[in-house]
Amino acid sequence: MREPDFWWRKPGIAAWLLSPLAWIYGAISGWRMRHAGWRSDVPVICVGNFTLGGTGKTPSAIAIGAILAAGGDRPFFLTRGYGGRLAGPIRVDPASHRAADVGDEPLLLARHHPTIVSRDRPAGAEMARAAGATVIVMDDGLQNPSLHKDLSIAVVDARRGFGNARVFPAGPLRAPLAMQFAQAHAILLIGKGAAAGPVSELARTYRRPLLRAQLEPARDAAKAIGRRKALAFAGIGDPEKFFMTLASAGIEATIEESFSDHHPYSEDEAARILARCESQKLVPVTTEKDAVRLFGQDGARGRLAAVAKVIPVTLILEEPDLLRKLVSKPIAGR
Known part of the structure; x- marks a missing residue:
């Protein structure tokens, strides 16, 4: 789906007309997010976002995987494999799988660490654990309640922020913003732009640690x-x-x-x-x-x-030690 331009402008007539549908969608999403998920035997770190569309989740997940591996852990990536035909759970093989099989992002993730595609996230987490994972890094899924997250990091683009701050289809939000902030343990702000100030202020309001980073081309x-x-x-x-x-x-x-x-x-x-x-x-x-x-x-x-x-682009963190401390806490607590 190509996102409409009005999502990223001040709310106008289109957002107003779609508000009843947005209210229904937001109520259902919020209700689902309040449910407790299945708890894996290994810690789960979720890298998600508040909006539909790209914010830099995949390079962020790769950066977190690198930090975990450098600390002696064996991270596995877990993703639903959007765009692929295989429901899983299945371990991605970059040599034989194609994007039509497992989706494009899993193929990128599998270049760095073992990657499981599973639309049933608890089943995927169990496969990862059985294969030797000491920690699971879940690419997306902040709003999905099926799997308990020990740490959830919400990635936000500093240029676009939350757009018009309306819930789908009136705007790009996947659920009401307050409900999503309640689920996120930390905010990762990528890039520079007009939204950086408002996002930083909301992070302070909700008392969430704020990390900053840039995406740099190779x-x-x-x-x-x-x-x-x-x-x-x-x-x-x-x-x-x-x-x-x-x-x-x-x-x-x-x-x-x-x-x-x-x-x-x-x-x-x-x-x-x-x-x-x-x-x-x-x-x-x-x-x-x-x-x-x-x-x-x-x-x-x-x-x-x-x-x-x-x-290719790489995530460059301004304070890597802060992220290292955040991702180490759920592992130390197990």
Whole structure:
């Protein structure tokens, strides 16, 4: 689904007209969130967000996995595998699975640590425990009550914040903001932008620790493009964030093409991107998530996957020791 623009502006007539549906959706979401979940024998750290769309959850989960592994733990990632056909529980094999099987984000996570896809999160957590996990890092699921979380970190984009602060479909919130803050133990604010101040103030109001971080593009990947002009394409929660990342790395994107989150590229779309790049002498540039959706495909999609330059991003924390202390508490308490 491509998110509507009015979600990210001051509430207007569209948000007002959708308010009755938003009230119903918010009431149901809030009711579900109050239920106690099944408690795993190993601690569960949830990396979620308050809104629909992308905020940087996956690179945040990867950063947390790295911190846990450096401390001697064996983290497993747990995700529902949005966009994949397999319900699980199943352990992701990057060598044989494709995005159509398990989703794009699990393939990225599995490059770093063992990853379980399961729409039934307790079943996925049990598989991870049986396979030797000492801690589970759950990518998304802040609003899902099925599995008890020992620590929940809500990731917020400093540029977009909470949008118009209305619940879906009147706005981007997955549930009323107060209910979601009650579930989150800490806030991870990524980037810089107009929403940073209001988000920081709310974190103080709800007495939640606030961590700050930036998403930085891989220097080697950006350097390889050099001064060549690019056609940037992205089917993620916030394509504009990717385009801004390219600009900050000195990459000039003459053409920017946005698609909906987890977009499955068609042959015609891939062929059109290739044709535009060839006719205008542009380098196709995309995200890791988009690249894994193209990987293993035939025809134009396979050719696009072969020539597209991928720009990975890494989460850089301003206070890594604070996050290290937060994630160590649930493990020490078990």
